[in-house]
Amino acid sequence: MSPRRPKPTLPPDQLTLVWQSVSLLLDYPDEALLARVELLRSAAAGVPPAIGGSLHGFLDHLEHTPLPQLQADYVETFDTRRRCNLFLTYFAHGDTRKRGMALLRFKQTYLSAGFELADAELPDHLCVVLEFAATGDQALGRDLMLDHRAGLELLRISLRDLGSPWAGLLDAVTATLPPLRGDERDAVRRLAAEGPPEEEVGLAPFASPQFSPGAAASGSVLLPMPSFPGARA
Secondary structure, three states, X not given: OOOOOOOOOOOHHHHHHHHHHHHHHOOOOOHHHHOOHHHXXXXXXXXXXXXXXHHHHXXXXXXXXXHHHHHHHHHHHHHOOHHHOOEHHHHHHOOOHHHHHHHHHHHHHHHHOOEEEOOOOOOOEHHHHHXXXXXXXXXXXXXXXXXXXXXXXXXXXXXXXXXXXXXHHHHHHHOOOOOOOHHHHHHHHHHHHHOOOOOOXXXXXXXXXXXXXXXXXXXXXXXXXXXXXXXXX
């Protein structure tokens, strides 16, 4: 953790509950997620009321909305709107070569902590970052979020402006992070005005062999997609 960054205000166990809960709830809704509602309500009861209230609000929406509608809304929200993108490096780099290098840094961070990312996801997907922060290395995971704080904040604002039920989940995540600094607020304003870069030159650097799964240190473990304590029991 950077020495210039404030320490977390929540204890580690509560950070785990918040980050892992949101990692599940921000994923594509399906029957498995609906089956975990009561588990997630129990988790929400174990965090400060302001954060728990955001989680409970989304869980209410989850329970009272038909699954096909949830799925259609999810696709409309996250797959068709550039400012509601769940891939953190996209906000800063768009689909440019610089984004490929940023993705490498994410993957290198996971490997340095002994976690090997499954092939199904890019390493900057917010659900994956939150899962890593909750179950892998809290300090490194938190730093990844803070390194991309402007993108996180634009995502939160964009969801809030849409009146999206998912906005409360971003409120919960940002509540675990320090308040925005002046330079971060400036970065959010620039990003909101200009949007992510649009140049498309591919993500070739992400395939660099030195960061391939085979390059992981001996004893590394596969980082799963978002799970929850007791969910697989």
